Amino acid sequence: MLVDFDYFFAQIEERRNPSIEGKPVVVCVYSGRSQDSGAVSTANYVARRYGIKSGMPIALAKSKLENVEAVFLPVDHRLYEEVSEKTMTVLRGYADYFEQVGIDEAYLDVSRRVNGSFEQAAELARRAKNDIRAQCELTCSIGISPNKLVAKIAADAQKPDGLTIVKPDQVESFLAPLPVDHLIGVGVKTKERMETMGIRTIGDLAKYDVRRLIEVFGRKLGTYFHNASMGIDDEPVQERGEAESMSRIATLKEDTRDLKVILDRTDRLCEEVHEDVRQRGLGFKSVGIIAVFIDMSIRSKSKTLDNPADELEILKRTVWELFEKLLSDSELNVRRAGVRVSNFAKEQKTQKQITSFLGNFEG
DNA sequence: GTATGCTTTCGGC
């Protein structure tokens, strides 16, 4: 089953200050560029009735809520992380196998402890919901199904505080009428492409020729869409490891394509990222940058180092190099700039020794 | 042709 917390950030804010319950609550990421510059992170259901959505400009959300007594709050990631940890600890107790996804979702494989019974799974889910309500004062929505793919969609079917059970023989009829973008991996772009192919619902997708899907989307994705449309998925629920990349991105005070101005900002981002990798005791082998231009188009560049590094200066220097290149092939001003490291190596010194050891033989 | 690694873009939350 999949457990998904309802409007997580906004619900935590309601819990912190119950007097705002019943009003539209909009949790925002303020970019700091001007008073209302930034985007909506999450909104409660009262706000959603006014058309407030995640990712929407704050200024637009405010205009939709003018003449309404609404509450706009900045994100408090520290608090949400703390609450998340507590909820995940509670949920873990209900699973044979557990997989956290993001800050507010988790898959629980409960097959063994319910002997494959969907009735018992539903009962277990009700207990988990009560437990979460009692211990964390939060509501969540749960989807129960034979696999992860369908459980995710089932959890979305009834919200908030929902519980949706889709048994094996109900999978096909449950999926068929839903728009294709209910499937993980189908976003705006893929939805548009499918639309032109006459595919609107998951049922349409199921009827579509597999070979044709593979021609259009490639072997991996084409096969995935075909199987997904029929509710076929055998991905195991498994514990996730540590993050494979770490990044920071920030909105610049002003749009610019002045390398010095950009680097002045990204240097600080490098320091933050460097602190994160240092705390985990890792070296990084890849360094990347991200630029969001004034037209909101996104470009990125990355470079793989010869050896894993853990020095801040190497990070800064590589970021410099990459931005220099990126600016040389775009004329647009930059609005946001970011830094990313990945390809982590645990025992950096050993790696270096092995490399030089091999190096001796190559020569 | 297959395997593998690197770069870039896409999409979810």
Next chain:
DNA sequence: TTACGGCCGAAAGCATAC
């Protein structure tokens, strides 16, 4: 009327090695 974050992982597309 316009308005616009900050992360993460997955996969495509390409190059290279064998």
